[in-house]
Amino acid sequence: MLNRMEALARRAEQLRALADPLRLRIVGLLAAHGETCVCEILAETGTTQGNISTHLRVLRSAGLIRSQKIGKWVFYALERQALDELTGWLGGHLAGCAEGCASSLYACCAKGEVPLSWDAAHAREEVA
Amino acid sequence: MLNRMEALARRAEQLRALADPLRLRIVGLLAAHGETCVCEILAETGTTQGNISTHLRVLRSAGLIRSQKIGKWVFYALERQALDELTGWLGGHLAGCAEGCASSLYACCAKGEVPLSWDAAHAREEVA
DNA sequence: TTAGCATATCAATCTACGTTGATGTGTCAA
């Protein structure tokens, strides 16, 4: 089992793999077409062959797509499970607690001299 | 309205803002705490103050968080709507068509000499 | 008004990434 920082690093790596316009186009094509030949991706994107290969490797080493060689062609497809896991995790990570958050108190970092919260700070401002 | 490439670039920028372990920790804190003082983020993450400020700026210029100055403190919070939009868009982008994809035909790039699909290539392999 | 605190910004450094062009590898057809 991964510790917390390693898990975050892994998720960051996966998100980073998606965080590129060309790679977003690629996964969009794979989503729309299913198993897709590299040559087709190449034709649709209009960049160099080496560049496409590099981007496909980034996505693959993040575990987001898989490849299958058939004859002299290579077909790529989404790893649906990994992508679902990622989007699900992200949703959970961003969801936080449903309620009671905005009203809870958080001590500020100043050495105990001024316990502070958003509400308390607001109150100060409203008085002033 | 943005054209397709600009829209992808914008989404890539937002995903990129999330694609860092420290920034994932930050948005996790904001999700759990609601409005949160920078000093608290600083205390929880244990990195330098300048570094936190930089990462917060990245998240903010991607439109994923907002800031509010109260007295000498600055409180950050998630931009729930932008994040929901992003995760929703990503889900749609990755969903593709529900069915009929894996079985459709796609011409390969070779100049018309070998129309090819995953199925056709598979058939070739099985015969061989 | 002065001193201290919270935060932002800047300069500098190191590393990682995106792109291109060239080359290597495996596969097929003639």
Place this chain on the structure above:
DNA sequence: TTGACACATCAACGTAGATTGATATGCTAA
């Protein structure tokens, strides 16, 4: 067996990002 094709890999270049330490700004309290 030779040539052509599909794809991967590599070297090189320019650019962007992460981190740190120093400095600037704005607020507050004494």
